[in-house]
Amino acid sequence: MIRASPTLLILLLATGCTKPAKKEVAAVSVDAAGASAEHFAFPSHRCGECHGDIESSWRPSAHARAVTTPLFTKMRDAAGHGADCDGCHAPLRAKIPADDPAAADGVGCDSCHLMTDMTPRREGKGFTLRVDDTTRYGPLCDAQNHYFHKMGCSPGHAQSKQCASCHLLYGAGAIPLFTEYEEWERSRYASSHECQDCHMASRQAALAVGAKGTRRLARHDFALDEMSGDAIKVTLGVETQGDELAAVVTMLNEGAGHSVPTGLPEHRLVLAVSRSDASGANVQRWERVYGRVLVDGDGKPAPFYRAARVESDTRIGVDESRVERFTFPKGKSGRIDVSLTWLRVPQAMARELGVPEDSRSLASGGQSFDSARLPKPLRLRTEPEKAIRVNATADGGAPH
Ligand code: HEC
Ligand code: HEC
Numbered sequence: 254m255i256r257a258s259p260t261l262l263i264l265l266l267a268t269g270c271t272k273p274a275k276k277e278v279a280a281v282s283v284d285a286a287g288a289s290a291e292h293f294a295f296p297s298h299r300c301g302e303c304h305g306d307i308e309s310s311w312r313p314s315a316h317a318r319a320v321t322t323p324l325f326t327k328m329r330d331a332a333g334h335g336a337d338c339d340g341c342h343a344p345l346r347a348k349i350p351a352d353d354p355a356a357a358d359g360v361g362c363d364s365c366h367l368m369t370d371m372t373p374r375r376e377g378k379g380f381t382l383r384v385d386d387t388t389r390y391g392p393l394c395d396a397q398n399h400y401f402h403k404m405g406c407s408p409g410h411a412q413s414k415q416c417a418s419c420h421l422l423y424g425a426g427a428i429p430l431f432t433e434y435e436e437w438e439r440s441r442y443a444s445s446h447e448c449q450d451c452h453m454a455s456r457q458a459a460l461a462v463g464a465k466g467t468r469r470l471a472r473h474d475f476a477l478d479e480m481s482g483d484a485i486k487v488t489l490g491v492e493t494q495g496d497e498l499a500a501v502v503t504m505l506n507e508g509a510g511h512s513v514p515t516g517l518p519e520h521r522l523v524l525a526v527s528r529s530d531a532s533g534a535n536v537q538r539w540e541r542v543y544g545r546v547l548v549d550g551d552g553k554p555a556p557f558y559r560a561a562r563v564e565s566d567t568r569i570g571v572d573e574s575r576v577e578r579f580t581f582p583k584g585k586s587g588r589i590d591v592s593l594t595w596l597r598v599p600q601a602m603a604r605e606l607g608v609p610e611d612s613r614s615l616a617s618g619g620q621s622f623d624s625a626r627l628p629k630p631l632r633l634r635t636e637p638e639k640a641i642r643v644n645a646t647a648d649g650g651a652p653h
């Protein structure tokens with residue numbers, strides 16, 4: 254692969270010619286097959302040279318790993334039509350040679366900032382990538398053109414439709430797959446919170462090397478680890494139910510602008526409840542699983558890319574409160590423990606695909622009871638550091 258020298262590129266752009274001859278300034282690359290392409294897309298580390306703060310925020314995000322997680326590569330192979338997957342997981346691949354460094358970035362800076370015409374569509378990929386120009390599109394409309402790139406005022410970058418251009422997809426037979434945008438659109442948040450308002454909350458920082466002072470900048474890690482504890486309010490009470498006692502667990506989706514879980518249809522929530530007696534011996538354990546079960550034409554559970562229809566959907570919708578009761582004989586006293594855990598894919602599927610299990614804790618805790626004096630309902634929380642998180646990267650290690 255031959256690439257125009259970056260220094261030459263900067264020098265040529267620095268001379269101030271606004272309409273440089275494309276051949277000289279574009280990142281020209283030639284792929285293994287000999288096909289050449291000229292374009293202005295860059296790998297994210299180049300953007301980081303001036304936007305270092307934003308790059309270090311983006312680097313540990315799911316977007317940066319979008320084509321490297323074992324789960325993605327395994328599913329992409331199994332699906333057998335990988336180019337369709339790349340349309341959202343590595344959007345630049347359709348525009349520039351596959352071995353160009355910018356194409357290896359997954360959802361990198363230029364996947365989102367060369368983006369125009371953002372339109373939510375159920376066929377997915379509702380956007381255009383303008384690799385033929387130096388303009389970077391973003392929400393700021395007062396930014397001054399710079400020698401490295403021009404500024405494209407794009408208010409749509411602060412709106413949910415930017416996310417929806419990838420976070421909305423229906424499969425063959427109009428089966429809903431990625432539905433977070435439509436869930437949001439139907440919720441009360443559609444009139445008060447864009448996706449960015451929850452996922453890209455801003456903080457004060459320098460916009461770029463050379464930009465004057467600091468301003469409010471959107472965080473680019475999409476904040477999931479920190480937000481998990483806010484999604485579902487879990488409370489645990491113990492009540493008398495006839496001759497028995499019942500552990501009553503209430504789960505209220507008070508913090509997410511869409512169902513929980515959402516995104517990949519394979520995501521699951523597992524509620525585990527156990528009762529122990531006064532001696533601490535574990536006497537009973539229950540588990541309930543929430544999610545979407547997709548099945549193939551024969552009604553057998555199938556991954557989303559082979560699914561024909563949605564068999565069931567037990568996710569917790571926006572503002573929905575789910576009450577679960579678990580009954581047991583009245584003992585003298587004991588303890589109830591509860592955990593609510595998010596799973597990336599069901600355990601059986603992780604084993605079948607040979608990928609590490611990945612989970613995070615949304616809430617956990619418990620309370621002791623005495624059947625003569627039952628305790629008040631208690632809110633259970635998860636300390637962020639208690640969140641169990643196995644970040645699935647290509648080498649199996651943690652990227653943080
Ligand atoms: C040589 C320095 C430099 C590099 C490299 C650079 N930028 Fe910038 N960028 C700037 C400066 C400076 C500003 C802000 C100008 C101002 O404040 O008026 C900016 C602003 C932006 C904006 C805001 C535009 C808007 O209208 O909202 C975006 C988006 C952006 N850059 C994306 C990128 C991307 C993507 C890359 C990598 C392809 C990149 N930048 C590389 C210097 C750079
Ligand atoms: C160019 C396509 C694209 C755009 C635009 C996009 N995303 Fe994503 N997003 C993805 C892909 C692909 C993944 C899955 C990455 C992976 O493999 O884990 C993802 C993952 C995520 C995750 C992490 C999910 C998880 O399970 O860890 C969050 C949160 C997220 N996106 C939010 C957003 C928000 C908010 C926006 C809009 C500001 C947005 N995304 C815009 C493609 C996109």
Ligand code: HEC
Nearest residue numbers: 300304307308311360361362365391392410411449470471
């Ligand atoms: C998944 C899409 C996505 C990716 C990937 C992404 N950005 Fe952004 N970026 C956005 C959105 C959306 C906004 C606007 C956020 C807002 O205003 O609420 C934004 C805002 C910006 C801004 C304007 C200042 C600000 O914070 O509002 C700059 C500069 C920027 N991004 C640079 C980058 C760089 C550099 C990278 C790569 C390291 C990058 N972005 C990766 C979606 C993305």
Ligand code: HEC
Nearest residue numbers: 416420434437446448451480481484508509510514515516
């Ligand atoms: C009111 C705040 C809020 C809004 C608005 C919001 N989200 Fe979320 N989102 C959350 C919280 C909280 C979580 C964490 C839930 C969890 O840990 O599973 C989350 C999780 C996610 C996930 C991970 C999926 C999963 O199963 O964990 C994705 C993807 C996502 N959001 C995308 C979006 C997109 C796209 C939009 C806009 C259409 C959006 N979100 C709007 C709060 C919000």
Ligand code: HEC
Nearest residue numbers: 322324325328329332338341377378419420422516517558
């Ligand atoms: C319309 C855009 C789009 C297309 C096409 C697409 N995806 Fe995704 N994919 C997403 C988004 C957005 C997410 C983030 C949702 C989440 O993780 O909660 C995602 C998440 C995933 C994840 C979960 C990542 C993780 O580690 O949790 C896997 C695996 C995945 N996609 C595989 C595929 C495969 C395989 C294909 C092709 C058969 C494909 N995707 C096609 C948009 C798309």
